[in-house]
Amino acid sequence: MWKTDETTRHQGTHSNYLKRYLGWQKTLAKMHNTAIENVPVIVVVEYVIKLSLSRRTSTWRQYRAAIIAFIEENNRNELRAIELLEEESTRRRFAKEGTQKDKLMMLRTSSKKSKGLTKNSLTILEYRIKQLSENHKVHNKWVIDIIKATIISGIRPIEWIDADLCDNELEKNQTLVIKNAKASNGRANGEYRTIILNGASKEDIETIELAIGAVTAIKESISKDGAVYSHDEIRNITSTRLRKKVGSWISRYVIKWLNKECNWKALAPDLNITSSRMAKKRITDELDNSTLYTFRHQMFANAKAAFSDGKISREEIAAIGGHSSTRTHQLHYGTGIKGDSSGLKIKPTVDSVSAVSNTNKQRSPTPDFIKQETDPLQVSNP
Numbered sequence: 442m443w444k445t446d447e448t449t450r451h452q453g454t455h456s457n458y459l460k461r462y463l464g465w466q467k468t469l470a471k472m473h474n475t476a477i478e479n480v481p482v483i484v485v486v487e488y489v490i491k492l493s494l495s496r497r498t499s500t501w502r503q504y505r506a507a508i509i510a511f512i513e514e515n516n517r518n519e520l521r522a523i524e525l526l527e528e529e530s531t532r533r534r535f536a537k538e539g540t541q542k543d544k545l546m547m548l549r550t551s552s553k554k555s556k557g558l559t560k561n562s563l564t565i566l567e568y569r570i571k572q573l574s575e576n577h578k579v580h581n582k583w584v585i586d587i588i589k590a591t592i593i594s595g596i597r598p599i600e601w602i603d604a605d606l607c608d609n610e611l612e613k614n615q616t617l618v619i620k621n622a623k624a625s626n627g628r629a630n631g632e633y634r635t636i637i638l639n640g641a642s643k644e645d646i647e648t649i650e651l652a653i654g655a656v657t658a659i660k661e662s663i664s665k666d667g668a669v670y671s672h673d674e675i676r677n678i679t680s681t682r683l684r685k686k687v688g689s690w691i692s693r694y695v696i697k698w699l700n701k702e703c704n705w706k707a708l709a710p711d712l713n714i715t716s717s718r719m720a721k722k723r724i725t726d727e728l729d730n731s732t733l734y735t736f737r738h739q740m741f742a743n744a745k746a747a748f749s750d751g752k753i754s755r756e757e758i759a760a761i762g763g764h765s766s767t768r769t770h771q772l773h774y775g776t777g778i779k780g781d782s783s784g785l786k787i788k789p790t791v792d793s794v795s796a797v798s799n800t801n802k803q804r805s806p807t808p809d810f811i812k813q814e815t816d817p818l819q820v821s822n823p
Contacts, residue, residue, distance in 0.1 A: 458510035465489060472559050472723060473778050482512065482522045484776050487556065490529050498533050505530065521772050555731045557742035557775030561714050562727045568712060569695050583655035584690040587683060588736055590652035593645055593786055594636065595740030595762055597622050598733045599680035601656040606649060614639050615646055621763040630796035634763045640786035687733040699725045741770050742780030750782045759797040760789035766798055
């Protein structure tokens with residue numbers, strides 16, 4: 442049998458890795474309706490992690506090697522992408538070799554959770570919401586208001602209980618005052634943050650009002666059950682109920698509809714979505730893995746898209762989300778490729794922005810093979 446020498450074999454393997462990476466890029470470009478070069482490495486990594494959850498560790502190693510090969514080939518600075526790869530490798534190692542407690546902790550991964558929605562998934566969700574809004578037989582319609590209001594405002598589930606709409610004569614717009622959930626240890630831009638609803642329509646503001654009203658009703662129902670709770674306990678209970686209601690609502694009214702009732706071949710072309718079974722499966726999987734927090738990620742995705750269009754700064758994005766650092770949203774929240782800059786309808790007050798520190802510095806050393814600086818917020822590759 443013919444055998445290649447070590448160099449030839451290495452070159453062949455490296456070439457196959459790059460081809461595999463290109464395949465993922467093409468798939469994601471199609472999912473996001475964009476050009477291949479506009480798919481960031483971090484988006485590929487998130488996709489591959491989800492793809493490999495049900496695969497063997499040996500397959501994961503090959504996937505990881507393919508991504509590293511692309512980064513090396515292009516001399517890219519992709520520190521966060523590499524961190525995610527190492528986190529997934531560590532999770533797998535603990536799940537296999539650790540104690541029973543380690544295994545349970547490491548298997549509680551958020552890798553499956555959707556961090557924002559692709560354009561196609563968001564189109565389907567918006568279509569279904571519009572359809573259900575006109576149906577008087579749908580239960581818990583207030584869930585629709587919570588979802589829509591979260592996409593607009595980016596409020597955390599636990600923060601809704603302390604959110605309040607106010608008139609602001611100085612800004613000549615209504616503002617949303619939110620008590621930051623992570624204000625301890627300097628993690629937030631103050632105890633409260635204020636966002637200006639400068640781009641919100643009258644309907645958007647009404648949606649936020651309805652969402653606040655729904656949360657108030659939940660809070661009052663908790664107080665009526667006879668037990669005495671502290672404010673923090675009520676916040677936690679309310680947050681849990683919100684997340685559960687949104688999850689069950691999506692499962693009942695969106696996923697069930699997609700799987701059993703929706704005429705996909707007729708609907709998809711009308712919404713400018715491919716009618717293939719694979720496209721339907723991708724959209725269904727993404728929506729099925731959505732949580733209330735997904736819609737906070739969507740606000741950040743819209744904000745990052747607006748940043749790429751020069752409409753907003755990093756500090757303003759951090760202030761909107763209640764972060765003390767510009768680093769947090771860059772590393773941990775939805776990517777700009779999933780966003781739409783026109784979907785950002787808010788901005789922070791000057792005071793909220795001034796409380797943000799620009800800590801956009803790397804905390805760990807950059808690998809030797811990485812040389813070129815890149816901006817993780819940019820939608821397109823440099």
